[in-house]
Amino acid sequence: MRLHQKKHPNLERLLNTAKPIALGPGSKVLILSDLHMGNGGRRDEFKRNADLVRAMLKDYYLPEKYSLALNGDVEELFKFSVESIQEQWKGIYDLFLRFEQNGFFWKTYGNHDADLFEERDYRLSGHLVESVRFTWGDEVMLLFHGHQASILLWETYPMVSRAVVLFLRYVAKPMGIRNFSTAYNSRRRFAIEKSIYDFSNQAKIVSIIGHTHRPLFESLSKVDHLNYRIEELCRAYPAASPVERLRIKERIVELKTMLDACFTEGKKIGLRSGRYNNIVIPSVFNSGCAIGKRGVTALEIDGDRIRLVYWFKGKQGRRFVSDRNSDPEPLGDTGYFRIVLNEDHLDYVFSRINLLA
Numbered sequence: 001m002r003l004h005q006k007k008h009p010n011l012e013r014l015l016n017t018a019k020p021i022a023l024g025p026g027s028k029v030l031i032l033s034d035l036h037m038g039n040g041g042r043r044d045e046f047k048r049n050a051d052l053v054r055a056m057l058k059d060y061y062l063p064e065k066y067s068l069a070l071n072g073d074v075e076e077l078f079k080f081s082v083e084s085i086q087e088q089w090k091g092i093y094d095l096f097l098r099f100e101q102n103g104f105f106w107k108t109y110g111n112h113d114a115d116l117f118e119e120r121d122y123r124l125s126g127h128l129v130e131s132v133r134f135t136w137g138d139e140v141m142l143l144f145h146g147h148q149a150s151i152l153l154w155e156t157y158p159m160v161s162r163a164v165v166l167f168l169r170y171v172a173k174p175m176g177i178r179n180f181s182t183a184y185n186s187r188r189r190f191a192i193e194k195s196i197y198d199f200s201n202q203a204k205i206v207s208i209i210g211h212t213h214r215p216l217f218e219s220l221s222k223v224d225h226l227n228y229r230i231e232e233l234c235r236a237y238p239a240a241s242p243v244e245r246l247r248i249k250e251r252i253v254e255l256k257t258m259l260d261a262c263f264t265e266g267k268k269i270g271l272r273s274g275r276y277n278n279i280v281i282p283s284v285f286n287s288g289c290a291i292g293k294r295g296v297t298a299l300e301i302d303g304d305r306i307r308l309v310y311w312f313k314g315k316q317g318r319r320f321v322s323d324r325n326s327d328p329e330p331l332g333d334t335g336y337f338r339i340v341l342n343e344d345h346l347d348y349v350f351s352r353i354n355l356l357a
């Protein structure tokens with residue numbers, strides 16, 4: 001029996017009002033979030049990865065028969081008008097809409113594009129919802145942007161949010177209060193993730209979010225994942241043959257280097273662990289964002305599997321922790337690559353949730 005203490009009324013509402021979509025053994029879904037599309041000018045953060053996103057969609061996910069779910073903050077309305085965005089990225093909108101022929105195309109809204117819900121001349125109007133409830137057998141994966149879990153009014157309500165952005169731009173920065181938003185960010189992100197984690201465990205569902213721009217797979221951040229891999233290898237070391245020992249040793253050095261890099265880059269990645277209790281319940285996934293300096297992270301649901309993937313251009317991509325497939329696959333002769341960072345069976349994910357939550 002599921003307990004219904006209404007600790008997260010806002011998230012409960014999302015679950016109850018979500019657009020239902022049944023997934024089957026042959027379903028393929030690409031989940032992308034936080035594109036922050038602008039007008040193509042200097043302040044447009046999407047511009048840097050626009051060609052990559054276009055190639056991913058057109059040359060990989062469309063022919064591979066994926067459906068598409070965009071999970072919020074697709075447009076950056078804090079800085080740009082919807083007209084200028086639609087004008088600049090016409091071709092990208094055309095591509096989005098083509099995914100319907102593979103099954104479906106839905107877009108949830110985030111705090112930066114929530115206003116579009118009432119916009120008449122918006123091209124994706126017919127596809128815009130607040131949340132999507134994917135059912136997989138008896139199990140549920142709830143797709144929503146994530147800002148709804150914020151206890152801060154200014155994230156939940158776009159009007160307040162815009163006032164804060166203006167405050168940061170015109171008051172806080174000129175006054176030299178530079179760390180206001182970054183210092184705040186890490187704690188805020190953690191609070192949002194934690195709240196969604198609690199809610200998901202209580203409802204025994206998976207939540208798929210964006211918003212924090214921090215990829216999570218089975219509730220784990222990159223730092224957690226690296227720590228786990230290192231622990232596993234240390235355990236395997238004593239029983240290994242001399243040849244295997246050498247390989248394990250090399251691998252540990254690589255992983256430690258990546259872990260150290262996380263701490264040097266600290267601020268951006270967010271060093272908080274995704275571990276909130278002693279046992280990790282794999283109930284929160286985050287697709288990351290499409291405006292990363294080195295590439296784009298995304299989630300793929302492919303039949304009975306879920307994956308976190310990373311797309312990047314040529315040599316820009318760093319070396320990644322990848323369990324199943326450490327070799328990046330080239331996308332034709334585009335110069336772009338896709339690498340699977342993590343992958344699991346949905347059966348495993350939901351078994352853990354049902355046993356441990």
Ligand SMILES: [Mn+2]
Binds near residue numbers: 073112210
């Ligand atoms: Mn957001």
